[in-house]
Amino acid sequence: MAVLETQELSISFGGLQALRDFSIQVNEWEIVGLIGPNGAGKTTAFNCITGFYKPDRGQVMHRGRDVTSLAPHQRVAVGFGRTFQNVGMVKTATALENLRTAQHIHAEYSAVAGILGSPESATTDRGLTERGEQLLDFLGLSAIRDTPVGSLPYGQMKLLELGCALATDPDILLLDEPSSGMGPEEAADLGRRLLTLRDEVGLTMLLIEHHVPLVTEVCDYVYVLNFGSLLTEGEPAAIQRHPAVIEAYLGSRHGRADS
Amino acid sequence: MATSAATIDSRLTAPGVAARGGAWVALAAGVLAAGLFNSDTAAYAITAAIYVLIGLSLNVILGYIGQMSLGHQGLMGSGALFAAYLSTAHGLPFAVDLVVAGVAGGVVAVLVGVVALRVRGLYLALVTLVVGITLQTSLFEVPSLTGGGAGEPANRPTLLLSNDRFYLVCVAVVIGALYLDTRLTGSKAGRAFLAIKEDERVAAAFGINVVGYKLLAFVLSGILAGVAGGLYAFSSEQFNGNNFSFLLALTFVLMTVVGGAGSRAGVVAGSVLFAVLQTFLANFFLFKDFTQLFPTNLSNNLLQFGPNLVAALLLLITLAVNPRGMAQQIEPVVAWMRGGPYRGADRSHAIREGISGRP
Numbered sequence: 001m002a003v004l005e006t007q008e009l010s011i012s013f014g015g016l017q018a019l020r021d022f023s024i025q026v027n028e029w030e031i032v033g034l035i036g037p038n039g040a041g042k043t044t045a046f047n048c049i050t051g052f053y054k055p056d057r058g059q060v061m062h063r064g065r066d067v068t069s070l071a072p073h074q075r076v077a078v079g080f081g082r083t084f085q086n087v088g089m090v091k092t093a094t095a096l097e098n099l100r101t102a103q104h105i106h107a108e109y110s111a112v113a114g115i116l117g118s119p120e121s122a123t124t125d126r127g128l129t130e131r132g133e134q135l136l137d138f139l140g141l142s143a144i145r146d147t148p149v150g151s152l153p154y155g156q157m158k159l160l161e162l163g164c165a166l167a168t169d170p171d172i173l174l175l176d177e178p179s180s181g182m183g184p185e186e187a188a189d190l191g192r193r194l195l196t197l198r199d200e201v202g203l204t205m206l207l208i209e210h211h212v213p214l215v216t217e218v219c220d221y222v223y224v225l226n227f228g229s230l231l232t233e234g235e236p237a238a239i240q241r242h243p244a245v246i247e248a249y250l251g252s253r254h255g256r257a258d259s
Numbered sequence: 260m261a262t263s264a265a266t267i268d269s270r271l272t273a274p275g276v277a278a279r280g281g282a283w284v285a286l287a288a289g290v291l292a293a294g295l296f297n298s299d300t301a302a303y304a305i306t307a308a309i310y311v312l313i314g315l316s317l318n319v320i321l322g323y324i325g326q327m328s329l330g331h332q333g334l335m336g337s338g339a340l341f342a343a344y345l346s347t348a349h350g351l352p353f354a355v356d357l358v359v360a361g362v363a364g365g366v367v368a369v370l371v372g373v374v375a376l377r378v379r380g381l382y383l384a385l386v387t388l389v390v391g392i393t394l395q396t397s398l399f400e401v402p403s404l405t406g407g408g409a410g411e412p413a414n415r416p417t418l419l420l421s422n423d424r425f426y427l428v429c430v431a432v433v434i435g436a437l438y439l440d441t442r443l444t445g446s447k448a449g450r451a452f453l454a455i456k457e458d459e460r461v462a463a464a465f466g467i468n469v470v471g472y473k474l475l476a477f478v479l480s481g482i483l484a485g486v487a488g489g490l491y492a493f494s495s496e497q498f499n500g501n502n503f504s505f506l507l508a509l510t511f512v513l514m515t516v517v518g519g520a521g522s523r524a525g526v527v528a529g530s531v532l533f534a535v536l537q538t539f540l541a542n543f544f545l546f547k548d549f550t551q552l553f554p555t556n557l558s559n560n561l562l563q564f565g566p567n568l569v570a571a572l573l574l575l576i577t578l579a580v581n582p583r584g585m586a587q588q589i590e591p592v593v594a595w596m597r598g599g600p601y602r603g604a605d606r607s608h609a610i611r612e613g614i615s616g617r618p
Contacts, residue, residue: 050464051463052460072460072463073465073466073467073469076463076464076465077466082464083464084460084464088458088460090453090454090457091457093453097450100450101450101451101454101465101467104447104450104451107447111448111451111475114442114443114447114448115439115442115443115448115479116439117438117442117446121446121447125445125446125447168465
């Protein structure tokens, strides 16, 4: 059974049909890419899947369960972890504090118990700190443990944001342009990390990405979105040579000239 | 402020420990001395303690989740009203009255919060403003609750008749509130509040129930304001609806901003300062007998507006050169007292965060 399946998701803003009959499937242990030119509706699709937008039509299924009506924070509890195109973190807080905040649903004490200072809440918070430090270690970011996130270089921010998404302990990870702001070497490094996460942690991923080498290196399957509709889908190598994809990215005249 | 007392540097030298211990003792002595020597200063000190509670209450909304409330006098007044009513009409004991005052403040805050969840910014400020003024002109005027024009008496229990004893009760409540506030910022609710303040989308992506935690912030703030109102009723030994005007709400917002919204120590300092401004300074102008120095109407105006003028100047200074308020100066001292090294006022922090009071 697919970890994530969308069925004919459609949403329009005013007169603009941002997404039309968007149906994709992400299977266990797969890394699926979602590519397309700017304005194609990739982030809109993400927002529908994670509950930030309410689609006009269609369903979002998680392992066969319809989660379309759930609020964003409820979908985190179901197992949807996400990152944002423009770094979604608490910028004034330190790296470790962000990782602790991101473990909110695993802080298994009531807010009131925490305010009253129950011993259980203190123990739980120590656990969150430990797990946060493990994640920093895994990402090679231990040196910035106590640095406010807002003062980090962009590439490190994106990497830490991935850590925050991991801290929610997701079943499926939705990454919105994880390599933006990274140099080629950092991007290659990120690719290896994503493969490690898939192979060793057993994570399933859906990623929006523009960095072609990264897509071909890590993705098992790719969906191409253009003007809100799915253009084509397939293995990354085949997609790269697909005439419709070349046309969508480079314009029709260029596509003809190349072929 | 997330660090706890447990993080005190073990490498502190003996003089270092002694100096910090001395500072704490001096602070405690100052707090006690303010209320225990003179019945008049004790009255000021009681007002200061009540203002600190209100400051901490407003700080939850203004500082922690970054919303606005211009109706806190309504929350405070609700607490005062129910404390006075229950004590006089039903003869309930002092402690019960205070608890009910907190509940009353919390309930009113939930009602405001339910509306507040749908609006933010300027519109939220307007909603809270309307709620505060409506409470003052409706609930606070119900004769059967408020004893009509004369006000509902709120007699202190015999044990607390003297100002110095009542002051100790106020200090105890403030210490309790400070403890809960420290726990709040150090636990998951505080982290959730900060995430919501900075970006509600990020908070939701971290699995935080944004609506629920906003409501929690309003409830916590309301409970604190209600308790403060209860203490206020007993300190003046009556409830009078006229005391809870919009000007009071404005003063509360001013003292929180000048103190430094978001900083516990800053807000405490700002609240004390404004309490002194409103009571001591007003009487200081009176004591100096300005009538002999200035024409009568000018001196009367000075009496009335003197404290507000100082408050306005402080706000301007805060906005122009001191964006994080008094906290900017106080936080380094507090950090030192908690066992850390002394690092002077760190302005780079404010610059890095891009915080500026300038429009």
